[in-house]
Amino acid sequence: xxxxxxxxxxxxxxxxxxxxxxxxxxxxxxxxxxxxxxxxxxxxxxxxxxxxxxxxxxxxxxxxxxxxxxxxxxxxxxxxxxxxxxxxxxxxxxxxxxxxxxxxxxxxxxxxxxxxxxxxxxxxxxxxxxxxxxxxxxxxxxxxxxxxxxxxxxxxxxxxxxxxxxxxxxxxxxxxxxxxxxxxxxxxxxxxxxxxxxxxxxxxxxxxxxxxxxxxxxxxxxxxxxxxxxxxxxxxxxxxxxxxxxxxxxxxxxxxxxxxxxxxxxxxxxxxxxxxxxxxxxxxxxxxxxxxxxxxxxxxxxxxxxxxxxxxxxxxxxxxxxxxxxxxxxxxxxxxxxxxxxxxxxxxxxxxxxxxxxxxxxx
Numbered sequence: 001x002x003x004x005x006x007x008x009x010x011x012x013x014x015x016x017x018x019x020x021x022x023x024x025x026x027x028x029x030x031x032x033x034x035x036x037x038x039x040x041x042x043x044x045x046x047x048x049x050x051x052x053x054x055x056x057x058x059x060x061x062x063x064x065x066x067x068x069x070x071x072x073x074x075x076x077x078x079x080x081x082x083x084x085x086x087x088x089x090x091x092x093x094x095x096x097x098x099x100x101x102x103x104x105x106x107x108x109x110x111x112x113x114x115x116x117x118x119x120x121x122x123x124x125x126x127x128x129x130x131x132x133x134x135x136x137x138x139x140x141x142x143x144x145x146x147x148x149x150x151x152x153x154x155x156x157x158x159x160x161x162x163x164x165x166x167x168x169x170x171x172x173x174x175x176x177x178x179x180x181x182x183x184x185x186x187x188x189x190x191x192x193x194x195x196x197x198x199x200x201x202x203x204x205x206x207x208x209x210x211x212x213x214x215x216x217x218x219x220x221x222x223x224x225x226x227x228x229x230x231x232x233x234x235x236x237x238x239x240x241x242x243x244x245x246x247x248x249x250x251x252x253x254x255x256x257x258x259x260x261x262x263x264x265x266x267x268x269x270x271x272x273x274x275x276x277x278x279x280x281x282x283x284x285x286x287x288x289x290x291x292x293x294x295x296x297x298x299x300x301x302x303x304x305x306x307x308x309x310x311x312x313x314x315x316x317x318x319x320x321x322x323x324x325x326x327x328x329x330x331x332x333x334x335x336x337x338x339x340x341x342x343x344x345x346x347x348x349x350x351x352x353x354x355x356x357x358x359x360x361x362x363x
Contacts, residue, residue, distance in 0.1 A: 001029050002218075004225050006141065007233040008161060015141060015165040015225050017218060022053050022104075022129060023170040030060055036127055036164045040065040040099040044086055044113035048073040049105040049131050052174055057104060057129070067093045071109060076262040078108045078148050080156060086116040097121045100163075106132035106179075107139035107266065111157075114145030118160035128162045131171040133183025133217075134267050137190070137224040140165050142232040142242075148261055152323045153253040159237055167225075169217045177303065182267025184209070184302040185248075189274060190224045192295060193247045194231075196341030198223055203294070206301050243345045246326055247335040248273030254320035258312050264305075271304035272361075280357045281337040284350060291340050308361045317362055318354075 002017040018029040041064050045054050050070050058066050069089045071082055090099070101124055103113035110128055117126040128140035146157025172180065191199035201223075202209070208216040228245065235242040252273030255264055278292040300306045326333045334346045334354075 001032070002222060004222065004229050006161070006229045008236060011161050013161060013163050013165065015167060015229065017167050017169070017222060019168055019170050019214070019218070021166055022057060022131070022168045023173075025056060027060070033060070033127070033164070033166060036125075037061070037064065037100040037102070038098050038125075040067075040095055041102060042066075042090060042093070042095050042099055043068040043102045043104055044071065044109055044116070045069075045104040046071040046073045046106075046109050049109070053104060053131065053171065057102070067095065071105075071112060073108075074262045075108055075148070075256070075266065076260070078112055078146075078261065080147050082112050083116045083119075083147060086113065087120050090116075090120055095120075095124075097124055099124055101126045102129060103127070103140075104129045104131065105135070106130065107135040110135050110139050111145050111154075112147060114143075114160055114162070115147055115157055118145055118158040123160065125163045126160065127164045127166065129166045129168075131168075132175060133172055133180055133221075134186055135183075136167050136169075136172075136221050137183060138186040138228065140167075141225055141228050142245075143236070151257075152320070153256055153261070161236075167221060169214055169221060172212060172217060178265065178268075180212070181303040182265040185267035185271040185274070185299065185304055187220060187224050188295070188298055188302070189245075189247050189270060190227045192274065192337065192340065193244050193335070193343035194227045194341060195223075196339070198227075199294075199298070199340055203298055206298070210302070240345075243326060243333065244335055244343045247337070247343050248275075248277050250321055250324050250326060250332070250334055251276040253324055254317050255308060255312065257320045258316055259309050264309060268305050271299045271306065272308050274299065275306055276308070276357055276361055277335060278337055279361065280334065280353060283353045283356055284336065286344075287337045287339060291337060294340065308363075310363060312362050314355075314358050314362050317358060 004015040021027040101117040103110045130136045130140040143161035146154035149155035252269035255269040
């Protein structure tokens, strides 16, 4: 069993790669999960994941007090109302500060459950069991939890690190092609901002990745998790280098907000945002056009959108970018590429260059 440690001192936790732990009736490495839960466990999942994996997980927790809450599926349900629903169930079913929450599902489940765990009785432990590619390589690792507000994505949230992340790559066979591709956008992001060799590996293995070869997936997910774990360990609360993980997200979050949450998948918005960030980087003289071309080819090869949705007004788009949670009183921050595998947090965004990028991308 492969394990990656998120090194946060006394709050360090493992990312455990346990193929079959959730997807098989008789899994190996069950002790990894059991040694991290208390005597009472509350599972948060959604209406898509529950029929696939909930009963199997609950059977593996036999002998413990178990409860669960099933969210509707979709980004549009990443709301404070859903958090309140979870907390209501925790109270009604008699769960307490020594209970453990498990988030079983994709990024929305992990965010909503994580935020509920962060604020229920001032915080209870949470275990993340991500079942989508995007959540396995990104949202389950690092302790960011949040829900959306009509005026902006992830505006309400907290840092609340999990006690364990369990990755079962076999769950990815259940994903539809669109959801699977959405996760690949975050993987491309990791390579683009941190590791040019990894980017070349993705280019060389594109067919195996599309075919969901499990050995290839395990290697790819582990590499992305390692990149994120190292950055989080260095800068847990995003005061510096962790901001690099937002490459493509300032543009992407504006796309999600203006399109209506759930209309464009988060990974799809990130893919478009990566290309818009690369476009700005080219125009500002940070990178050559060839870097943007390779990024475009890899994203499109994975079946991700490479053009912005129609009818996004430039003025509203800029306003959404300005409200992004990465902004400070000094203004907007933008993550730009300096080279393939190297990124920078830009605090003095050139408004003329930004206008050129937006004019070219927003028709």
